Ligand SMILES: NC(=O)N[C@@H](CC(=O)O)C(=O)O
Ligand SMILES: [Zn+2]
């Protein structure tokens with residue numbers, strides 16, 4: 392008999408759905424999730440409540456009837472963000488969080504924050520209203536080595552913000568280091584998303600034997616000790632750690648380039664990969680906490696009531712290696728090992 396596992400419907404607490412043709416091409420691959428925090432780094436970015444509402448409408452139009460996905464919107468924080476708009480958008484249920492991109496840190500972050508003191512009034516109203524701040528946690532100082540940028544962000548930016556604005560609820564997005572795990576574990580009012588791909592690859596996967604643009608994302612994967620720290624955190628059941636796939640589709644022409652952009656497209660096979668990883672670490676009984684319970688609790692939302700089933704097949708399950716997006720293709724993340732677990736819905 393094949394092995395199977397029933398769990399509450401998973402949520403994705405960090406997802407890029409893009410817009411237009413790309414949105415229409417990728418949205419169904421996240422269709423079996425319950426809720427997803429939708430990142431606002433469009434071109435131009437989603438900076439006002441009105442824009443977030445319009446973007447949510449476009450996502451709902453692009454979604455198919457049978458999908459369970461419910462988009463939870465975020466605002467892209469800029470130095471001119473109006474605290475009143477943040478409060479009103481949250482009060483009316485349009486947004487669930489605000490996203491902090493240090494200017495220049497990652498894809499489409501040019502309009503992000505340079506001077507963190509300038510956004511202090513926004514942080515203050517967020518703390519008061521209990522609105523989470525989702526952080527892309529990397530400094531942009533050219534003097535800081537790219538592999539150290541997350542650890543330095545904690546010391547230079549994140550910890551000072553949290554001290555200056557007590558009560559601010561923070562998500563450290565897509566942590567990639569032992570330092571990130573330690574900081575989140577040792578503090579209150581803070582959680583962290585962990586991506587699927589950072590549980591699977593370290594920096595060797597990107598660089599050994601040739602440069603692999605489809606493993607390049609930000610924050611960049613670190614050395615193996617850090618990957619193992621992420622695996623322990625994800626598999627621990629600790630309520631501070633939850634799934635945010637950071638599935639970030641880019642056209643292959645933009646990835647396979649002399650200056651390839653950052654992002655891994657993991658939406659199609661995420662649950663299969665996670666079941667593999669948790670089984671390997673003897674933690675299948677804690678997969679539900681990571682994918683379906685911890686994030687909801689952090690966002691003060693109930694867990695999804697309905698269930699999905701993961702079934703372990705005798706033969707590897709196959710996924711498309713590429714999907715079409717208009718005249719472009721997007722490469723699906725290749726974990727580098729065969730996948731046997733398959734998501735079944737309904738359970
Ligand atoms: N993670 C990435 O490498 N890329 C993301 C941006 C982000 O989440 O930093 C993207 O939008 O492509
Ligand atoms: Zn990011």
Ligand SMILES: [Zn+2]
Nearest residue numbers: 407430637639
């Ligand atoms: Zn992201």
